[in-house]
Amino acid sequence: MFARAPSSLKYPVFQIDADAVMGAGVHTKEFQVKTTSENQVVDITKDVQRAVSAGGISNGLATVFVVGSTAAITTIEYEPGLISDFPATLERVAPKTGVEYEHQRRWHDGNGHSHVKASLVGPSLSVPLVDGELVLGEWQQIVLVEFDVRPRTRRVVVQMIGE
Ligand code: ZN
Numbered sequence: 511m512f513a514r515a516p517s518s519l520k521y522p523v524f525q526i527d528a529d530a531v532m533g534a535g536v537h538t539k540e541f542q543v544k545t546t547s548e549n550q551v552v553d554i555t556k557d558v559q560r561a562v563s564a565g566g567i568s569n570g571l572a573t574v575f576v577v578g579s580t581a582a583i584t585t586i587e588y589e590p591g592l593i594s595d596f597p598a599t600l601e602r603v604a605p606k607t608g609v610e611y612e613h614q615r616r617w618h619d620g621n622g623h624s625h626v627k628a629s630l631v632g633p634s635l636s637v638p639l640v641d642g643e644l645v646l647g648e649w650q651q652i653v654l655v656e657f658d659v660r661p662r663t664r665r666v667v668v669q670m671i672g673e
Pocket of ligand 1: 613617619620621
């Protein structure tokens, strides 16, 4: 897939073999997560594994992406302490009350802090796929974090690239 760059280049970089990349498969799956409350942390590891199993890619990369700007995807050890600590920590960075948000001034939808938290954590995660399995630690779960102020139905897209 990768070939050595011509020796005329100053730094030891690699160039991508375009044919090899075009030959790689891309599969996209999607599932929904219904959230019930702000700061809810949902373990979606099994849903992602199911999408990967149905995807037909054994080796490559799986990108897990939540559609929307008030939720996020990351990994965490899914245990009650951290499920409480993680949103509480973000609350100290972008508090729901006591701070004036320009987003609130413009839109009056009460979720300026939600947008800021979601942007900080990010909407996606890339996980290596090896022999059809997601490479995750035993105490490392993939989670969707709901930051919006009302229940939402979230679309989670899992896009796999590889062979
Ligand atoms: Zn908003």
